[in-house]
Each structure stands twice: as C-alpha cells, then as structure tokens.
Amino acid sequence: MSFKDKFLTMYRSDKVYLAEWLLAIVTGVFVFVTSSTWDLQSLTQWSVNVWHSIANGDIRSLYAYTAGNVYKVHHAHMGSELFSVLPWSVWNLPLFFIQRATGAKIGGSALMLAYSKLFLVLVSVVVLIYTKKITMIVTGDKAKSVWAMYLTASSVYLYLTVCYSGQNDILMICASVIGIYCMLRGKHAAFIAWSVLAIAIKPFFLLPFLAVLVLTEKKVLYILADTFIGVSGLVAQKLFFRGAPGYYESMHSGPADDMLKEMFPANINTAYGGISFFAIALVLIFIYSYSRDFDRDAYLTDTQNAARHAVYIVALTYVCYVSLSPFSFYRAGVMLPFLYIVLVQNTEMGFYNMVIDIAMQGAFVIKMILRGSIMFNVMFVNNSLTARVLGYKVDEKKAGYAANLDRFLGHKVGLMESFQPLFAGVTIVCAGMLMALNRPDKQVKLKYYGYRHYRVLVWARTLIIVPFALLIVYLFTKANGRYYV
Numbered sequence: 001m002s003f004k005d006k007f008l009t010m011y012r013s014d015k016v017y018l019a020e021w022l023l024a025i026v027t028g029v030f031v032f033v034t035s036s037t038w039d040l041q042s043l044t045q046w047s048v049n050v051w052h053s054i055a056n057g058d059i060r061s062l063y064a065y066t067a068g069n070v071y072k073v074h075h076a077h078m079g080s081e082l083f084s085v086l087p088w089s090v091w092n093l094p095l096f097f098i099q100r101a102t103g104a105k106i107g108g109s110a111l112m113l114a115y116s117k118l119f120l121v122l123v124s125v126v127v128l129i130y131t132k133k134i135t136m137i138v139t140g141d142k143a144k145s146v147w148a149m150y151l152t153a154s155s156v157y158l159y160l161t162v163c164y165s166g167q168n169d170i171l172m173i174c175a176s177v178i179g180i181y182c183m184l185r186g187k188h189a190a191f192i193a194w195s196v197l198a199i200a201i202k203p204f205f206l207l208p209f210l211a212v213l214v215l216t217e218k219k220v221l222y223i224l225a226d227t228f229i230g231v232s233g234l235v236a237q238k239l240f241f242r243g244a245p246g247y248y249e250s251m252h253s254g255p256a257d258d259m260l261k262e263m264f265p266a267n268i269n270t271a272y273g274g275i276s277f278f279a280i281a282l283v284l285i286f287i288y289s290y291s292r293d294f295d296r297d298a299y300l301t302d303t304q305n306a307a308r309h310a311v312y313i314v315a316l317t318y319v320c321y322v323s324l325s326p327f328s329f330y331r332a333g334v335m336l337p338f339l340y341i342v343l344v345q346n347t348e349m350g351f352y353n354m355v356i357d358i359a360m361q362g363a364f365v366i367k368m369i370l371r372g373s374i375m376f377n378v379m380f381v382n383n384s385l386t387a388r389v390l391g392y393k394v395d396e397k398k399a400g401y402a403a404n405l406d407r408f409l410g411h412k413v414g415l416m417e418s419f420q421p422l423f424a425g426v427t428i429v430c431a432g433m434l435m436a437l438n439r440p441d442k443q444v445k446l447k448y449y450g451y452r453h454y455r456v457l458v459w460a461r462t463l464i465i466v467p468f469a470l471l472i473v474y475l476f477t478k479a480n481g482r483y484y485v
Contacts, residue, residue, distance in 0.1 A: 012453050014143040016150045024154040024462050031163040031469050032117065036383035038074040038374070039330075040166030041107035044092060044116040045073045047085040048106060051096035064246035071099070073107045077246075077253040081237045083200040084168055091119040110388040117166040123174050124162050128153055130177045131337040135344065137184045138307045144344045151344065152337040154462040156361045161333030164375070164469075169333050172202040176209075177337065180314060183212065184307045186300045192229055200233030204334055207282065207321070208314040215289040215313055216296050216306065262326045278324040285320065289313055308345065308440035314338045316435055323431045329368040329375050339434070346438045348445045351452040353434065358461050360430035365468060367423035369405050370416060376468055377404040381476045390477070391484060398481025405472060 010017070046066055053062040059082075066078040078085075095112055098104055106112045128149045135145035152158060161167050179194030198205040209230055213223050241247040266274020298306035315338035322332050343353045368375060382393040396403045401411035409416045437444045 011455050014147075016146050020150065020458070020462070021153075023459065024150065027154070027462055027466055028121075028159060028163045031159050031465060032121070033114070033385040034469055034473050035164045035166075035380050036110060036113050036117075036387075037165050037380045040113055040117055041383065042073045042075040043085060043088070043166065043168055044095070044106055044113060045071055046078045047088040047092045047116070048096045048099060049078070050082070050085060050089040051093060052100075055096075055100070060241060060244040060247075063241065063244060063250040067246045067250060071105045071107060077250040079250055079253055080202070081200065081234065082241070083197070083233065083237060084171070084202060087123075087171055087201075088116070088119055088168060092116055108383060110383050110385050113166075113383055114385055117162075120162045120166060120168070120170050123170050124153070124158060127170065127174050127177050127337060130174075130181050131341065134177070134181050134184060134307075134311065134337075135341050137181075138304060138311055138341060139345055140304065144347075148337060148341045148344045151340040151357075151458075154458075155336060155340070156365055156465050157333045157336055159465045160365075160375070161330045161336075164465075165330040167330045167333070169202060169204075169331060172198050172205055173334060173336060175201060176205045176314075179209075180212070180310065180338075184299050184303070184310065186297075188296060192226060195230050196233040199230055200237060203231075203234055204321070204331075206231065208317040211285055211289050211313045211317050212310050214286050215292055215310060216294045216298055218290065218295065263321075265326060267324075276324075278320060281320040281324055282317070285313065285317055305440075311338050311341050312438075312440045315342045319431050319435055323428050329373045332364065342438050342440075343434065345440075349437055351454045351457075352437065352446055354454040354457040354461065356430045356433050356437075358457060358464070360427055360434070361461065361464050363423040363426035363430070365464065367420060367427060369409070369468070370420045370423065372406055375405075376472045378402065378472065378476045378479050381472060386473060387476070392482050393485055394476055394479045395481035395483060399475075399479035402475040402479035405468060405475075408471070408475060 049062060049066045050059070053059050053065050056065070062082065063078055067076055069076040092115075095106055095116065098112070099106060104112070106116070131152050132145045132149050135148040136142070139145065162170050175194050175198035179191050179198060182188075182194060183191035195205065195209050199209065210223075210227060213226055217223050217226065264276035264279050267277045268275045292309055294302070294306050294309065299310075315335065318335045319339065321327070322335060343349075343357065346353065374380075377396065378394045378399050379396040381387050387393055401407045437446075
C-alpha cells in the first residue's frame with residue numbers, strides 16, 4: 001500500500017488518533033501556560049481562605065475574612081457560595097500551608113496559580129470520562145463515544161473556561177454530567193444527589209435539571225418534590241451563613257448576583273412590559289419535554305431513545321442560555337459536553353456539523369473580543385508561567401494599543417468594532433442550526449456532502465484559539481511598560 005493510500009485510509013477512518021489527542025493537549029497546554037486571569041487569582045485565594053477561616057476557629061467568618069482582602073487579590077468580596085470553591089479548597093490545601101508559613105501572595109505566584117489551575121484540568125478529565133460513558137449509552141458506539149470526548153476536549157469553550165480563565169464552572173459541569181449519567185442508568189436517587197451538588201456549586205444547572213425532570217416525571221407533585229430537594233444544598237448554604245459577618249454584602253457585591261438578575265433581559269416591549277427571549281425559549285423547552293412520551297422507567301426500557309432526548313434537552317437549554325441571555329465569555333463552557341454528544345449521533349450530518357461548529361466557535365471568540373470582554377489581555381499574561389520564564393511583567397496602563405486584542409484590532413483594523421453584529425449573528429444562527437438539524441426525534445439529512453470526510457476541519461477546529469493566544473503573547477513581548485521582577 002502506498003503512502004497516499006495509507007494516509008487516505010487513516011484520514012477516512014472513524015478513529016481519533018494519538019496525534020490528534022496530542023494536538024488538543026498541546027493547544028491546551030499553550031493556553032494554560034500563557035494566562036493567569038483575575039478570576040483564577042481570586043478564586044484560588046478564596047479557596048485557601050476557607051482554610052484560613054477554619055484555622056481562625058470559625059468557618060462563618062469566611063466572607064468577612066475574604067472582604068478584608070489581606071492578600072490583595074482583584075475581587076475583595078467572595079460573591080458566591082461556599083460549595084463553589086470547597087472542592088477546590090481540598091486540592092489547594094498545600095497552598096494554605098505555604099501561605100500560612102510564609103505570608104506569600106498566591107495571586108502573584110505563577111507556580112502556585114498553575115498548581116491551582118491544574119485541579120480544573122483534572123476535573124475536566126473526569127468530565128471527559130463520563131462524556132464517553134454517556135455517549136456509549138446514547139449511541140452504543142465506541143468510536144462515537146471517543147469522538148464526543150475529543151470534540152469536547154478540543155473545543156474553544158473548554159480552553160477558555162479551564163485553560164485560559166481557570167473558572168470553577170467546570171466543577172458544576174462535572175457534578176451535573178455525573179448526575180445525568182446516573183439518571184440514564186436509572187439511578188434516580190444518585191441523579192438527584194449529584195444535581196444537588198451541581199446546583200449548590202452554581203445554580204445554572206437548575207434549569208436543565210428541571211427540563212429533564214419534566215421529560216420523564218409527569219406528575220407535578222413529584223417534579224416539585226425533586227426540585228425542592230435539588231435546591232436544598234443551595235438553600236442550606238444560605239441558611240448556614242445567614243447573619244454571618246460580610247455574607248450579605250459579599251453576595252450582593254459579586255458578579256453572580258448580577259448574572260442571575262440579568263438572566264432574563266427584556267428583548268421585546270409589549271403592553272405587559274418587557275419579554276425575554278430566553279424565558280420564551282424555556283417555556284417551549286418545558287412544553288416539548290413534558291409532551292414526550294417517557295416516564296422514569298424509560299431509561300431502563302427504552303434506553304437509547306430516552307437518553308437521546310435527555311441529552312438533547314440539556315444541550316438545548318444551555319445553548320438557549322448562551323444565545324439569548326447575557327453571560328461572561330467563559331460561561332459558554334456549560335454547553336459541554338452535551339452539545340457534542342448530540343452532534344456525534346448524527347453521522348449523516350458530520351460534515352455540516354463540523355462546518356457549523358467551526359463557524360460558531362470562531363465567531364464566538366471574535367465577538368467576545370470585540371465586545372470588550374476581559375480576555376486576551378497582556379495583564380493576564382503577567383502572572384502566567386510564560387511571564388515567569390520571560391522574567392518580566394507589563395503595566396497595562398502603559399501598553400497602549402498592545403494592552404489587549406480588542407484595542408489592537410481596533411488600532412489595526414478600525415472597522416472591526418462595526419462587525420460585532422455580524423459575528424453575533426453568525427454565532428446565534430449556527431447555534432440554532434445545530435439544535436434544529438440534530439433533533440433526536442427527527443434528524444435532518446441534507447442532500448449533498450453529509451458523509452464527506454471532515455478530519456481536516458477537526459484539526460482546524462482544535463487550533464481556533466491558537467492565533468489569539470499567540471497574538472497576545474506577541475503583544476506582551478512588544479508592549480511598553482515592561483518591568484522586571
């Protein structure tokens with residue numbers, strides 16, 4: 001067999017090759033070592049503050065101690081519940097001992113921040129393991145299960161949420177994925193327990209949780225009972241810290257409170273007042289879920305069909321949230337891994353799914369940059385491993401147009417800001433198409449090229465984030481305001 005034939009055989013195979021995994025890993029490592037965001041610094045310090053509070057004799061002093069901002073991180077107030085950092089606290093216990101003994105500022109240490117962020121990478125690996133398990137239930141196909149893992153691992157959403165931002169959303173995602181897996185195995189009590197944990201970490205899983213309950217639990221009283229149990233962990237935290245010093249001020253000063261308030265923006269004005277597109281979408285999702293002919297036993301008697309619908313409902317809810325509600329750029333990671341479990345099922349649409357997914361991810365990144373999101377900024381290179389190797393940091397105020405990609409693109413291509421609606425429109429249309437073309441009850445087959453091999457698109461997709469990460473490192477090496485540490 002000639003080299004060309006061997007290459008074409010490999011190219012047309014349904015396997016994910018080691019070289020492709022290495023490409024995804026190298027991309028993730030590059031993003032990992034070139035960034036250290038404010039959020040990572042604050043979240044890491046908050047997770048260590050849990051131990052400081054315990055050492056001081058009162059865990060209820062956590063919010064007041066954090067508000068004191070002894071170690072001068074960017075966010076003085078811990079605007080989230082205890083469980084949002086508690087699993088991370090266990091991993092970061094060594095950092096507590098170091099800080100307690102030396103008084104070191106974790107937020108200024110590239111090595112300690114990298115150690116902290118590594119925990120999120122390990123949690124992502126757990127997510128990938130359960131992605132494979134869920135996809136096997138849904139498809140019964142090992143190759144598709146591995147592809148779902150790979151597409152999740154190599155998505156720009158995971159790179160931004162974990163490797164770039166160091167965000168704790170992945171903790172909620174992990175708990176919710178394990179919960180959905182338990183549900184698909186017919187283990188209702190375990191599903192509820194993991195959902196309690198996911199919602200206690202961050203409440204964003206509450207809406208998909210409700211949607212899948214409605215899908216297979218038609219008795220309203222049972223739905224209400226499970227919902228009450230589902231939020232019990234969140235409520236318990238609030239009751240535990242009620243009246244604690246600094247708790248009320250912290251919860252109303254952090255970004256979480258604002259994000260929940262802004263979840264349902266008024267997109268249309270009517271005689272009744274503003275109406276939210278996201279609220280409309282949720283009503284339609286709940287009606288669609290309730291009208292499906294499933295019950296709780298369906299996961300045992302009609303396993304694949306029920307599982308396909310459950311995974312689709314979770315993906316649809318999150319895609320609607322990301323498309324129709326304001327959010328921080330890293331929160332798009334909530335679509336993982338469910339979006340890609342949905343996509344790998346429809347072999348006939350493989351080529352189109354990849355094209356649309358690449359367009360969606362690329363437009364998403366550019367839109368987030370142009371809207372002024374705090375991403376790809378030279379100040380986030382400052383406390384990274386890259387800056388430690390180079391031996392200097394950059395004062396953002398003196399960096400000029402090299403301070404971030406938004407400013408740089410505006411300086412080099414003055415019209416870029418005007419194209420925000422274009423990139424936003426591409427993102428929204430692509431998201432809607434992926435959900436419409438991959439419905440579990442009626443998968444669409446387009447006439448041409450559905451089976452066309454698309455491995456080169458997968459390679460390009462994996463590298464979407466690389467030019468942006470490379471450019472900000474380049475700007476870091478060229479920016480004014482350099483000072484050596």
